[in-house]
Amino acid sequence: MSRPQAPRPDRKPLIGLVERANRALQADMVRRAHAAGHTEVKMAHNSVFGFLHPDGARAADMAARAGITRQSMGEVIRDMVALGLLEMRSDPNDGRAKVVDYSEHGRSVAGDGFRYLIELERRFEEEFGEQEYAVVRDVLERLVGVLDRFAAEEDQTSSSAGGSVG
Template sequence: MGERAPGYELPLLLFAAFRDAIDRAHADLAEHGHPDVRPMHGFVFQAIGTHGTTAVELAARLGVTKQAAGKTITALERQGYLERAADPRDARAKKVRLTARGIEVLELSERAFDAVQAQWAQAVGEQRLADLREDLRTLAPGELFRLDAPGWFGTGR
């Protein structure tokens, strides 16, 4: 087998692969009319989901302050990706929802990540990629969608 790699190398390789996938997906989004979408926005769109959410719930899901969530909502609203509407369950609350433009980004992102995965399969082989996915499922603790990454990156934990 060769020399044992230093412990810090694997997390850096995982991050580099993650970064490459994200960068490729965002290049594709830019080519399809969404040059203003940033990696953090994907977490926001996922946290909002197809049914919408409130700013308070969004902040909690992302692990950020209510003020940070509010600023992000306002910016994405200005860009046409989100809209605020009355919450049918609570007249005092506003619900944040994806617009058709926001849903389009999710759909384009899905196709872009499928293309990245196909390129990876071509590079290492279908079976090795499938094995890697299964191994990562074993190694990754907890739920797959940890949407609190923006807060985690920002807190220095």
């Protein structure tokens, strides 16, 4: 008795392409940090570098923006504090909470990373052409907007359906 085959896309799914691009970009950032002498930087640190506001932020807020658990974000933050990249201070608005911020060394490392991102974007424009690269960025931004809209519509449909059951 054979099992029915699940349908398979006839080309690499968009989610696979985006994930592969994400991993390649993150690995490139770490490679570049190491080349610049910041050998303490790890791939997991990208979740902080990408989501830590210049004025600092709570770990829970960063975790939500990064799409990871508070526990995972806390583990990365503790590692980066131990490496001297981050500091923790009391939240002036809530004495029970802590705010995460860059140390002086962390600001230097992050600054090098942001300068590299600017250079990388310039190189992409050279590689693909300014207009084609602008289209890539525009389509990705619109894709996120469409997916957010789909999720909101689904949430609204679910809550409407759930609310009418009695």
